Amino acid sequence: MGLNKTYLGFDDIPVNNFYKIAETGDLRWFYKSFYEDRGLKMSESETLNLAERYKSIYDDRIKYTNDVxxxxxxxxxxxxxxxxxxxxxxxxxxxxxxxxxxxxxxxxxxxxxxxxxxxxxxxxxxxxxxxxxxxxxxxxxxxxxxxxxxxxxxxxxxxxxxxNLTESQNNKFDIVKEKVLLQESLSIAINIYTCPLIEWCAMVLRAEEKSIESKKQLDKIKNKK
Structure with missing residues (x-):
């Protein structure tokens, strides 16, 4: 398979694909055709290349969100x-x-x-x-x-x-649940199959900011009583 048929990085990989790779370790989620072709095969060089790319995306995500x-x-x-x-x-x-x-x-x-x-x-x-x-x-x-x-x-x-496997399963990231929460917080529709990871991270940061702002407003109201 050609690497030109893959998502290139933090700016374009859909958030669903990113978390599918994190959950399963299957780098084939980098390929745009993987939804239709689940029998897709990769060479060792492609696997190494995409593993390095995934590391780079993780690094970009951590820097962008300041996930210390x-x-x-x-x-x-x-x-x-x-x-x-x-x-x-x-x-x-x-x-x-x-x-x-x-x-x-x-x-x-x-x-x-x-x-x-x-x-x-x-x-x-x-x-x-x-x-x-x-x-x-x-x-x-x-x-x-x-x-x-x-x-x-x-x-x-x-x-x-x-x-631990049990702990990992209990802490499994539920992207659909997170999507619903984000949509409710920001009052927007989100397509996890097309939304780039960078936009998802930006929305998460904005939702956190709104939560902090709401808490401050609530504290002000409580202090006035």
């Missing part, structure tokens, strides 16, 4: 996602390099790649066949070690990133 309570959650979520993205890159690169001819130009380019982009610096010389075998074994351990680091990080953050 979520900042720590998404910091840890982003950290784990970044680690997983790196693990995917180095695992793919390792799968390639082990099949290359030692001493070949492309093999040495991969050595430079691991050094310059993934910071896996091998300090010993690469001259004889044994040297290249030693390098592969060293690199295998580095990849394995990084995989362990990802697993440990996920485990350390599990209390935040993977809350």
């Amino acid at each position: 309570k979520s900042t720590e959650y998404y910091r840890k979520l982003n950290e784990v996602s970044d680690l997983k993205a790196k693990l995917f890159r180095i695992s793919c690169a390792f799968d390639v390099i082990i099949d290359l001819e030692p001493k070949s130009e492309i093999f040495l380019k991969y050595v430079e790649y691991f050094k310059d982009y993934e910071f896996f610096t091998y300090t010993k010389r690469l001259k004889f066949n044994k040297d290249f075998l030693d390098y592969i074994n060293w690199l295998r351990l580095k990849v394995k070690g990084f995989k362990t680091k990802v697993a440990i990080t996920e485990s350390n953050y599990s209390d935040i990133l993977k809350p």
